[in-house]
Amino acid sequence: MQLTQLTAVELGTKIKSGEIGAVEAARASLEQIGRLDSRVQAYLAVEPDKVLLQAAEVERGIRSGKYTGVLAGVPIAIKDNICTKDIKTTCASRILENFVPFYDAEAVTRIKDAGLVILGKTNMDEFAMGSTTETSAFQSTKNPWELSHVPGGSSGGSCAAVAAGECFAALGSDTGGSIRQPSAYCGVTGIKPTYGTVSRYGLIAYASSLDQIGPIAKDGRDCAALLEVIAGQDPKDCTSMARPDTGFLQAVGQDIKGMRVGIPTEYLSEGLDGEVRSAVMLAAGYLKEAGAVVEEFKLGLMEYTIPAYYVIASAEASSNLERFDGVKYGYRAKEYEGLHDMYKRSRSEGFGPEVKRRIMLGSFVLSAGYYDAYYLKALRARACIKHAFDEAFSGYDILLGPAAPTAAPKLGTSLTDPMKMYLSDIYTVAVNLAGLPGLTVPCMVNEAGLPIGVQLIGDCFAEKKLFAAGAGLEAVRGPWRLPDFAGEEGHT
Numbered sequence: 001m002q003l004t005q006l007t008a009v010e011l012g013t014k015i016k017s018g019e020i021g022a023v024e025a026a027r028a029s030l031e032q033i034g035r036l037d038s039r040v041q042a043y044l045a046v047e048p049d050k051v052l053l054q055a056a057e058v059e060r061g062i063r064s065g066k067y068t069g070v071l072a073g074v075p076i077a078i079k080d081n082i083c084t085k086d087i088k089t090t091c092a093s094r095i096l097e098n099f100v101p102f103y104d105a106e107a108v109t110r111i112k113d114a115g116l117v118i119l120g121k122t123n124m125d126e127f128a129m130g131s132t133t134e135t136s137a138f139q140s141t142k143n144p145w146e147l148s149h150v151p152g153g154s155s156g157g158s159c160a161a162v163a164a165g166e167c168f169a170a171l172g173s174d175t176g177g178s179i180r181q182p183s184a185y186c187g188v189t190g191i192k193p194t195y196g197t198v199s200r201y202g203l204i205a206y207a208s209s210l211d212q213i214g215p216i217a218k219d220g221r222d223c224a225a226l227l228e229v230i231a232g233q234d235p236k237d238c239t240s241m242a243r244p245d246t247g248f249l250q251a252v253g254q255d256i257k258g259m260r261v262g263i264p265t266e267y268l269s270e271g272l273d274g275e276v277r278s279a280v281m282l283a284a285g286y287l288k289e290a291g292a293v294v295e296e297f298k299l300g301l302m303e304y305t306i307p308a309y310y311v312i313a314s315a316e317a318s319s320n321l322e323r324f325d326g327v328k329y330g331y332r333a334k335e336y337e338g339l340h341d342m343y344k345r346s347r348s349e350g351f352g353p354e355v356k357r358r359i360m361l362g363s364f365v366l367s368a369g370y371y372d373a374y375y376l377k378a379l380r381a382r383a384c385i386k387h388a389f390d391e392a393f394s395g396y397d398i399l400l401g402p403a404a405p406t407a408a409p410k411l412g413t414s415l416t417d418p419m420k421m422y423l424s425d426i427y428t429v430a431v432n433l434a435g436l437p438g439l440t441v442p443c444m445v446n447e448a449g450l451p452i453g454v455q456l457i458g459d460c461f462a463e464k465k466l467f468a469a470g471a472g473l474e475a476v477r478g479p480w481r482l483p484d485f486a487g488e489e490g491h492t
């Protein structure tokens with residue numbers, strides 16, 4: 001078995017025992033990036049010299065007892081909307097093309113403190129707006145299972161990097177599905193934690209009341225280990241919480257006998273691809289075999305989730321993105337006449353079409369004449385959706401459903417119809433509106449050779465139930481093989 005095929009926890013264990021060195025692990029990841037990334041295009045920035053220096057420092061730290069955690073020495077990739085000190089953080093946008101933060105996001109600080117080695121920054125949809133990683137201003141990432149397909153988005157670079165063995169784990173962000181949907185498309189595991197579990201300090205804001213950073217890795221155990229590292233209250237983010245229950249690793253492998261799992265019937269209705277439906281049914285069977293009780297039930301209100309999400313997310317985005325004005329960060333138009341023209345031209349040239357669409361939509365729903373009709377109504381719908389989930393969790397421990405209506409679409413087929421793209425977020429956005437945790441677990445491979453992952457949804461603070469159920473599902477499903485580039489067939 002190649003070193004890059006180990007899970008993060010397996011690698012961390014071998015590093016701890018001295019069987020593998022942190023530098024050796026970093027080199028293996030860098031070699032894999034060198035071999036594959038010109039085709040996968042998961043990364044926007046990798047600085048090998050810095051990576052090796054960092055790995056050497058960590059190796060010394062492990063020997064001296066400074067780093068004792070299970071993930072010390074493990075190479076990790078970071079989505080490019082999460083600030084990294086002295087490493088460019090672009091949000092895959094021209095407007096931040098040359099932005100080099102002078103501070104680390106809190107999640108990054110915690111990762112460094114735990115001795116993980118940062119390999120580089122991964123591609124994404126511009127400002128995390130999109131579902132395919134094709135709205136990036138710089139490149140389209142490819143799905144490592146089939147290079148002619150998208151990896152999903154917006155954390156497509158992070159998910160593709162994990163799937164291609166170009167890192168052992170990654171950080172993504174999820175505002176309306178951006179960790180769970182690309183994880184499903186790339187056959188990797190990803191969790192969007194309960195809102196407030198991970199500090200948003202240093203995460204470049206898209207929609208602040210929905211955004212949450214989370215782990216992406218090869219299995220549930222790796223995600224649990226990484227979430228333990230990044231979770232925690234941070235005085236720099238007043239929405240972050242002190243949780244007493246962040247020992248997520250303990251939950252992996254816990255018995256799920258008698259766990260009550262509900263499948264919302266709305267999640268199986270029209271619009272769902274037959275193979276994805278089969279994957280959900282297969283997952284239901286796996287969970288039953290592991291001892292869970294699975295049944296269908298009516299969740300309700302699902303028809304309001306997409307409109308409420310796009311109104312709220314765009315409203316918050318239009319306000320958050322006001323700061324990019326050609327003065328404070330990065331890009332400024334070359335030619336302009338006066339201050340206002342400078343703002344206008346810098347923003348017109350610096351933002352791509354999808355970001356502009358959201359800014360316009362958001363400004364519209366917040367404008368005086370329409371605020372009540374759209375924004376306020378969306379907030380009310382959000383409260384009702386939260387209520388529907390509260391009811392559901394009075395009867396079920398967790399919910400099961402798809403993460404996306406189809407497997408990964410072909411490159412170049414999604415951006416022509418924005419409405420269709422928005423509608424494909426139907427199974428993920430409600431979780432963000434209600435602040436809940438959601439875990440994607442790979443389940444099967446379809447006829448075209450693409451993976452399909454399913455989504456487990458928990459009540460607020462119920463990550464442990466998700467990790468226990470995820471591990472139960474994995475155990476019955478059996479070992480999961482990521483695409484093997486060794487022979488390189490089918491990957492031209």
Ligand code: GLN
Pocket residue numbers: 128129130131153154173174175176177178179206313425
């Ligand atoms: N696809 C959704 C959107 O474009 C979700 C994005 C996200 O979670 N960052 O808004």
